[in-house]
Amino acid sequence: MVDEPAITDEEYSAVEEQLYASSLGRDFLRRRDEHMRAVALSEFHSLVSDLKASISGPAPGADRGEHVALLRRELQEMSAHIEQTRLEIAAIRPDESASNNRILQATGELDAIVSATERATSDILMSAERVQEIVERVRDEGMTDKSCDELEAQATEIFMACSFQDITGQRTTKVVNTLRYLEQRINAMVKIWGVDGFDSAEIEAEETDQRPDAALLNGPALTDGINQDDIDALMAG
Template sequence: MAVRKRFRIEEAIIGHMPEPDFVGGEIGPNHKEIMDELRAIRSQMAHAMRNGGGGGTANAAIEESAAREVAEARALLETYRAQIEQCEKLKVELDLIHDAINRTKGEIATLHAKSFNGEEMAKVNGELGAVVGGTEQATQQILEAAEAIDQAASALSKVDSADQQKILSEEIQERVVSIFEACNFQDLTGQRINKVMTTMKFIEHHIVVMMDIWGGVDAIKAHVPPIVDTREGDARLLNGPKAEGDVGHASQDDIDALFN
């Protein structure tokens, strides 16, 4: 901070005064010092007017100089007040940013502790792997049972012996029961998928909270880079099973039209 300008009225009336002390490593007047100077100037003016006698011209010059110094001091005081107001506004903004950063760190810490650590991700991967394995096993069992039923039904139509017909009928019934048993996989699969969905919803919730902290979805969209499909060849054409409302998939009618 620059050294405060010495008022001329102080030099004329009060004389030389010591320089202000260092405050926090910088030199500069504060509000109390300015007000003390203004009071001292007013007191000296009143004293000069009482004891001046015939020195009217000198007193007028002193008054004019003092008024000018007072105006300068008031302008300096207003400048300080404006700077303080700006600092207060800046502090409010910095506090908001600090709070947003702390809240975001808390959300990230929660995600890391309950979702993104190795143990939780291993559970999710294990559940999805079990879903795939269970589905494959049930499909294989159903296909084998269906094939056995088909063979038994064909043989049943060709035999005349009652005993042979009974054996084939019992085999068909066993295979039907096997199909029912294999269909139970959907219950276990549903439970496993629900566990994965719970974890995904937990992650989604905390991501949405972090987005709200920084202005919401609309504010985040402004920073999203454009999505570029870098796949090549057949991979560029494979988009998986079509869900309701999805675009970019060929319908069955489109496929049938290729063979017409």
């Protein structure tokens, strides 16, 4: 339970003003201030003495020199870790040239995949369209409707299969965007840690899959979507 103050701020000020009004009151206030200053100074000196004793005195239960040595070792380890981190960051982005920047390389390779599949898809579509034109012609020339329909159906299948390029293109673009984001973050770290000019050769490369496409072997996750039947149910609901 908190005690209510016996006197409010307003009441305190009013009493103080009354005291100031008389000579005796002013003398009382002066003596009170002197007393408070003396008490505060005494407390300050006592605090300083305590601090001096705790700094200069021996630490309880341990040798002071041992503490200093421990502190030095911790600082040296921290310094080594910081240095290692700077080297690791330098290894990720050794310099600005595309030939040495692994993220830029990966981004470029993915862009190349998108372009290559786009070109291939366009060629396949063109061939499927040509097949459809031929089917129309041979139908007019007397080929059976059944055979023509079968050929058309197969051309349609080719068309539909080509839609993979749109999906893989979109997913690859997402990966490219993520890589670009990572590059921005690494560049920000480089700026903060000031690792420009570090020799990345000091970092030993880990033994990993050495194939050129090793980093691209894991495809995008496919588990977070729903299928057409579920979508139909949602639309109907």
